[in-house]
Each structure stands twice: as C-alpha cells, then as structure tokens.
Amino acid sequence: MEVVRGQMVVLHAWYSPNSDISKNTVVWHFKGNESKQVINFSSGVVGHGQNEFTKRVGFSVAMPSANLSIYINNTQESDSGLYFCNVIIPGAPGLSGEMRLNVKVPPSPPVCTMTGNPVVKGNVTLSCKSSHGKPVPQYKWTKAAPVSEVFFSPMQNERHGTLRLSNLTKSMSGKYICRASNTAGSDSCSINLEVITSSNAGMIAAATLGSVVGLVAMVLFLVFILRRRRDTEEEIANEIKEDAQAPKRVSWAKSNTGSDIVSKNGTLSSIATSPRPRDPHQPNYHYPYSPISASDTGSVINAYQLRPGEANTLQGLPGYNIGGTPSRKHKRPPSTNGAPPQLLRSPAVANPKRTEGAQPQVPPPLTVSPPISSSTLTRMGAVAVMVPVQSQAGSLV
Numbered sequence: 326m327e328v329v330r331g332q333m334v335v336l337h338a339w340y341s342p343n344s345d346i347s348k349n350t351v352v353w354h355f356k357g358n359e360s361k362q363v364i365n366f367s368s369g370v371v372g373h374g375q376n377e378f379t380k381r382v383g384f385s386v387a388m389p390s391a392n393l394s395i396y397i398n399n400t401q402e403s404d405s406g407l408y409f410c411n412v413i414i415p416g417a418p419g420l421s422g423e424m425r426l427n428v429k430v431p432p433s434p435p436v437c438t439m440t441g442n443p444v445v446k447g448n449v450t451l452s453c454k455s456s457h458g459k460p461v462p463q464y465k466w467t468k469a470a471p472v473s474e475v476f477f478s479p480m481q482n483e484r485h486g487t488l489r490l491s492n493l494t495k496s497m498s499g500k501y502i503c504r505a506s507n508t509a510g511s512d513s514c515s516i517n518l519e520v521i522t523s524s525n526a527g528m529i530a531a532a533t534l535g536s537v538v539g540l541v542a543m544v545l546f547l548v549f550i551l552r553r554r555r556d557t558e559e560e561i562a563n564e565i566k567e568d569a570q571a572p573k574r575v576s577w578a579k580s581n582t583g584s585d586i587v588s589k590n591g592t593l594s595s596i597a598t599s600p601r602p603r604d605p606h607q608p609n610y611h612y613p614y615s616p617i618s619a620s621d622t623g624s625v626i627n628a629y630q631l632r633p634g635e636a637n638t639l640q641g642l643p644g645y646n647i648g649g650t651p652s653r654k655h656k657r658p659p660s661t662n663g664a665p666p667q668l669l670r671s672p673a674v675a676n677p678k679r680t681e682g683a684q685p686q687v688p689p690p691l692t693v694s695p696p697i698s699s700s701t702l703t704r705m706g707a708v709a710v711m712v713p714v715q716s717q718a719g720s721l722v
C-alpha cells in the first residue's frame with residue numbers, strides 16, 4: 326500500500342471468528358529499522374505503545390470486532406515498512422497477517438542554475454535539482470517565452486535535470502522552466518537566458534573593471550589624505566617645539582652696590598648684595614635690614630646686612646669670605662678730573678685653571694665703590710631703571 330506523506334492511511338485486516346471474540350487479543354506490530362508495538366486490544370481494553378504512533382493510530386471500528394483494520398494519521402516517511410497483525414485465541418491456534426506500507430514524498434522545490442558564457446555562438450548548460458523526493462524525481466525543461474519549446478534527449482537529461490544549449494543565437498533568449506515530478510507530486514523553477522553579443526560582453530566587462538578600479542582609487546585617495554593630514558599635524562607640532570626657546574638669563578641692571586647671584590639654570594634662586602662700607606660716624610642701627618638703600622635710583626634691590634652673631638646665609642657665595650664678610654678689594658684712588666672712581670679687580674684673584682669637563686662659571690668678585698648721591702647721578706646723565714623680577718620658572722613678572 327502507498328500513501329503520500331501527510332495523508333491518512335487505513336491498513337485493512339479482518340478474520341472469521343469461531344468463538345466469543347471478546348476473549349480474543351489483537352496486537353499490531355511495526356517492523357522497520359526496529360520492531361515496535363503500534364496498538365493492541367485485550368480484555369475489552371484498547372492500548373497503545375509509547376512511541377511515535379501514539380495519538381496517530383487507532384482501530385477503524387469499535388472493538389471487539391472481526392474487523393481488525395487500523396488507521397494512521399499524518400503519515401511520515403519513517404512510517405514506511407512492514408506491519409504485522411496477530412490474533413491470539415484462547416484454546417486455539419493464533420492468526421497473523423502482514424502488510425507493507427510505502428510513504429511517498431513529493432519533490433522539494435528545485436533550484437535552477439546556469440553555467441557557461443551566454444554569448445552568441447557560445448554554449449551554456451541549464452541545471453535543475455531537487456534536494457529531496459521519494460521516489461527520485463524526473464526533470465523536464467521547457468521554454469516558455471517568447472515561443473514555447475520542448476526539448477528531448479540528448480539535449481535534455483531527465484534523470485540529472487540538465488539541458489545543454491550549443492551555438493547560441495539571439496532567438497534562444499527567453500524564460501526556461503524546469504519541472505521536477507514523481508508519483509507523489511511535482512514542483513518547478515525557472516531561469517532567464519539572455520544571449521548577448523561579444524561587444525556587449527566586452528562593454529560589461531570593461532564597466533565592471535572600471536568600477537573596481539575606481540573603487541580602489543577612491544580608497545587609496547582617502548588613505549593618502551588621512552596620512553597627509555597626520556604628517557601635517559606632526560610637522561606643526563615639531564615646528565612649535567623648535568620655535569620654543571629656553572628661558573634666558575636676565576641681564577640685571579648693574580649697580581655699584583654689589584653683585585647679584587643667579588643660579589646656573591637661569592632662574593633667580595637668590596639675590597645677595599654686598600654690604601657697603603659703614604660710615605664710622607653713622608649711628609649703629611640694630612635692625613636686621615639696613616635703613617639705607619643700596620642706591621637712590623639705580624636699583625630697587627635693598628642691601629642686606631646681618632647683625633653681629635647671626636648665622637650668615639651668604640657664606641659660600643662668590644665674593645664672600647668664610648665669615649660671611651665681603652672680601653676686600655684694592656681700590657684705585659679717585660680720579661683727579663672729578664670722574665667717579667673705577668672698580669678694580671683684586672690682584673690676589675688669579676685666572677682659574679682649566680679642568681676637564683664642564684665647570685660652573687663663577688663671576689669674579691668686584692670691589693665696591695663709595696656711594697654716589699642721586700644729584701651726582703643726575704648730573705652724570707643717569708636714568709632710573711626698574712629691575713624686573715624673575716620667577717623660578719624663568720619668566721619675567
């Protein structure tokens with residue numbers, strides 16, 4: 326017996342009883358890949374096996390009955406196989422029968438493809454294939470438009486579903502339909518064939534190649550722009566770094582009050598001014614700072630003077646002795662023409678000997694001339710100068 330998948334099937338069976346049928350036992354078995362009990366009737370009760378037939382199988386008539394037929398709903402391909410019906414009669418030989426069921430499957434939707442170059446005088450092969458079907462489907466190709474046409478062997482292979490078209494012409498362009506069919510059903514697919522000339526093929530190939538080349542050129546151009554922008558940003562950053570200059574040493578206005586000490590890195594670490602010689606007739610002020618400024622208009626830096634007995638922070642600076650007092654210099658006698666006295670270097674100071682490696686430069690100590698009054702400086706053409714202050718970072722404020 327045959328049935329299409331998904332449909333209902335009835336397996337017919339009956340017998341002629343010679344005794345009370347209510348005492349008889351009926352059992353249906355299925356033998357496929359393995360043996361399974363489908364349904365049974367015993368002692369007035371219908372029973373089912375715990376398998377895929379549960380809820381899909383039943384007796385066609387009410388039991389007990391001499392009609393032992395059963396039905397199977399929603400048949401599956403796996404239901405194909407051999408079915409056995411056994412009747413057990415108390416005190417008598419049993420009865421049995423068998424029946425084969427074949428569940429057929431219609432072809433799955435086929436897929437149409439084309440291989441070859443569809444140009445004039447070229448060759449192509451149209452293929453059609455269904456992934457499933459029971460029994461194995463057969464394939465037939467037909468041309469639907471613009472003119473219907475039927476193909477035969479050897480152009481068409483119904484078993485493999487191929488159609489070979491040779492020496493193509495423009496008139497062979499159109500819609501081709503493949504139909505896959507078996508005893509359970511059929512399905513179809515189609516493909517459009519357009520035969521083109523060689524010049525059209527060249528134009529299409531050139532257009533495709535041009536599109537690819539244009540896309541590659543666009544990508545390369547974008548990469549070039551991005552790299553150029555990055556290089557430009559790096560060059561601007563390097564130019565800013567090269568233009569930036571380190572803080573320079575500030576040229577302080579020199580006055581006749583002493584020498585200013587600046588640290589080697591160009592920042593103002595300390596400023597010390599040599600104290601002026603004290604006038605013996607001047608009263609002795611007991612203040613940490615001298616009330617007399619180093620100069621009236623020449624500098625805004627006040628001289629610093631310690632009281633006797635205090636710790637001297639100027640010890641070790643150039644121009645000062647171990648005791649913190651300024652080293653005495655040889656003075657040149659005042660000029661006879663009324664010019665201000667000139668500063669002379671001490672003869673005791675010798676040129677330092679050269680040593681290997683970089684050595685800190687220490688300015689030679691200078692002698693201090695007597696103070697000059699503001700009126701004298703004005704007659705000499707002196708101009709008041711404001712000395713800028715330098716922060717530790719080297720900038721002027």
